[in-house]
Amino acid sequence: MQINKKRILSPQRYLYALNPDESFYLAARLMAEDVQRLLRYGIKADGNARIPTPRGPATTTNADGKWVVCRDLPKEERPFFHDYHIVDWHGNDHYGTCVQHRMCYQRALIPPTDLAFVIEDGVLLSPLFVNCDQAMPEVRAAMNIMLEMLGRFEVWTADKAPALPPVKQYKVPWEILRPGTRTREELESYIEKIVERKPRAHQAEIRRRHEHLLELQPEFCVLGTQNFFGYVVYGFPKLNLFVFESNQVNNATYAFRGDWEKASRLTKTEVLAGGIQEARVFHTEHWTGNISHLISRLSKEAE
Numbered sequence: 001m002q003i004n005k006k007r008i009l010s011p012q013r014y015l016y017a018l019n020p021d022e023s024f025y026l027a028a029r030l031m032a033e034d035v036q037r038l039l040r041y042g043i044k045a046d047g048n049a050r051i052p053t054p055r056g057p058a059t060t061t062n063a064d065g066k067w068v069v070c071r072d073l074p075k076e077e078r079p080f081f082h083d084y085h086i087v088d089w090h091g092n093d094h095y096g097t098c099v100q101h102r103m104c105y106q107r108a109l110i111p112p113t114d115l116a117f118v119i120e121d122g123v124l125l126s127p128l129f130v131n132c133d134q135a136m137p138e139v140r141a142a143m144n145i146m147l148e149m150l151g152r153f154e155v156w157t158a159d160k161a162p163a164l165p166p167v168k169q170y171k172v173p174w175e176i177l178r179p180g181t182r183t184r185e186e187l188e189s190y191i192e193k194i195v196e197r198k199p200r201a202h203q204a205e206i207r208r209r210h211e212h213l214l215e216l217q218p219e220f221c222v223l224g225t226q227n228f229f230g231y232v233v234y235g236f237p238k239l240n241l242f243v244f245e246s247n248q249v250n251n252a253t254y255a256f257r258g259d260w261e262k263a264s265r266l267t268k269t270e271v272l273a274g275g276i277q278e279a280r281v282f283h284t285e286h287w288t289g290n291i292s293h294l295i296s297r298l299s300k301e302a303e
Contacts, residue, residue: 026126
């Protein structure tokens with residue numbers, strides 16, 4: 001899947017098609033105008049990996065690093081040099097340099113990442129990464145560099161092929177389980193959850209839930225208009241069961257039987273008011289066991 005963004009803060013959400021610790025590239029198929037654009041960044045189609053020439057924020061940080069102001073530390077005296085030119089009463093020019101001292105906040109340099117990119121067979125490739133938490137800072141930097149240079153990228157496997165989701169996917173032209181009408185208190189809570197920055201632990205938890213559902217071997221999954229950012233439907237047709245899983249923390253998993261497409265067009269308010277769900281499994285420490293118990297119970301009923 002091609003990603004078109006201006007900037008990326010959370011790289012994990014774009015790596016859902018990969019397994020943990022799987023190696024991968026960021027890649028972009030090039031058109032004629034792309035090759036000319038990459039020349040501005042010093043990237044040539046000669047098979048040599050190069051660090052992009054600094055032109056924008058992402059490429060500059062990659063090549064030169066970044067200064068961070070340390071406002072929690074005492075200020076320090078810092079010299080500032082200025083060139084001057086004066087003309088005396090006799091019309092003579094005088095040039096020189098003067099020094100001024102000011103009290104400034106201390107700064108710390110974030111070292112450059114020095115990520116090098118290469119063009120191979122008409123494709124721009126990043127360095128090879130590993131899908132793990134430790135690599136995410138460099139992955140995020142590489143994603144933003146690709147977006148700065150070309151405005152797009154794809155996730156490719158170590159075999160240099162597009163990474164495909166682990167199960168067959170369908171898309172429907174509506175958003176799975178729209179939020180629906182909320183009270184003011186619920187709305188404020190909902191907005192708070194959206195604006196808060198998810199800690200890394202939350203990202204791992206979201207990934208763990210999807211991985212657990214995939215281990216239960218669904219026959220298909222369905223992405224709504226929000227793709228993996230909204231609800232995802234995992235289908236178990238033999239059990240007449242369809243599990244709706246969210247990518248938000250402190251939410252719930254919904255399980256339906258029968259016409260899942262009809263259920264997906266409803267709001268959460270409509271679902272809860274009608275009690276049409278087979279089960280509603282909250283995201284707690286018992287979530288994994290509760291989901292497994294639900295699948296096991298329905299499997300026995302189907303025998």
